[in-house]
Amino acid sequence: xxxxxxxxxxxxxxxxxxxxxxxxxxxxxxxxxxxxxxxxxxxxxxxxxxxxxxxxxxxxxxxxxxxxxxxxxxxxxxxxxxxxxxxxxxxxxxxxxxxxxxxxxxxxxxxxxxxxxxxxxxxxxxxxxxxxxxxxxxxxxxxxxxxxxxxxxxxxxxxxxxxxxxxxxxxxxxxxxxxxxxxxxxxxxxxxxxxxxxxxxxxxxxxxxxxxxxxxxxxxxxxxxxxxxxxxxxxxxxxxxxxxxxxxxxxxxxxxxxxxxxxxxxxxxxxxxxxxxxx
Numbered sequence: 019x020x021x022x023x024x025x026x027x028x029x030x031x032x033x034x035x036x037x038x039x040x041x042x043x044x045x046x047x048x049x050x051x052x053x054x055x056x057x058x059x060x061x062x063x064x065x066x067x068x069x070x071x072x073x074x075x076x077x078x079x080x081x082x083x084x085x086x087x088x089x090x091x092x093x094x095x096x097x098x099x100x101x102x103x104x105x106x107x108x109x110x111x112x113x114x115x116x117x118x119x120x121x122x123x124x125x126x127x128x129x130x131x132x133x134x135x136x137x138x139x140x141x142x143x144x145x146x147x148x149x150x151x152x153x154x155x156x157x158x159x160x161x162x163x164x165x166x167x168x169x170x171x172x173x174x175x176x177x178x179x180x181x182x183x184x185x186x187x188x189x190x191x192x193x194x195x196x197x198x199x200x201x202x203x204x205x206x207x208x209x210x211x212x213x214x215x216x217x218x219x220x221x222x223x224x225x226x227x228x229x230x231x232x233x234x235x236x237x238x239x240x241x242x243x244x245x246x247x248x249x250x251x252x253x254x255x256x257x258x259x260x261x262x263x264x265x266x267x268x269x270x271x272x273x274x275x276x277x278x279x280x281x282x283x284x285x286x287x288x289x290x291x292x293x294x295x296x297x
Contacts, residue, residue, distance in 0.1 A: 065098035174209035
């Protein structure tokens with residue numbers, strides 16, 4: 019009797035996970051739901067749902083985790099509330115980036131040393147990487163920034179070489195897939211992770227005070243793209259030249275041409291100047 023009762027309690031939740039995820043994406047990405055996203059119901063409810071999913075994956079799902087995996091999921095479950103009480107965007111970035119690294123460390127430990135794939139850890143890490151990508155859209159890096167393309171590909175090549183060498187020597191376990199496709203997937207993940215996190219690293223570890231100036235909005239536009247992936251720009255006179263800066267969709271809708279905004283320029287942890295539009 020106890021076994022049947024356990025099944026009745028645990029079975030429905032995995033079914034609700036994709037429903038919750040799809041509902042969250044719809045509400046978060048649809049412009050018409052902007053007012054609802056600002057209500058306490060969405061702000062608190064979405065965080066409860068996010069924490070509940072991580073707790074389920076770490077402690078209640080069929081896929082069992084060692085202590086390192088449970089620590090990673092505990093950190094992920096606490097992250098939405100850390101962001102809620104934090105009043106600094108820079109601290110939010112550090113929190114998301116740190117939990118992402120913990121999840122990746124737990125996933126790689128299980129894969130290479132314990133021969134367990136632990137997909138829930140990898141999917142959770144990819145979800146936080148997506149959050150990092152959203153944050154990077156608000157950081158306007160000045161200059162060409164070629165290293166933001168070259169360094170990730172160089173890092174991916176080094177990772178591929180190390181994984182191949184270590185697996186050949188038998189020091190780590192690598193799943194056997196056709197045509198070494200696992201190593202290609204791992205290489206792509208490494209490249210994507212560094213490509214998306216480098217602008218945020220340049221921002222979140224920067225200790226410069228920043229130089230602020232108030233400028234007038236001369237124009238505003240939305241870039242072409244799919245409905246849910248538009249990029250929002252405002253054009254201002256920045257240091258004597260007309261310059262476009264990326265801003266969030268909610269801030270974009272609150273501004274009109276002729277309004278004045280505060281633009282702050284920072285030196286950058288990696289030596290690349292960047293601009294933040296203060297909301």
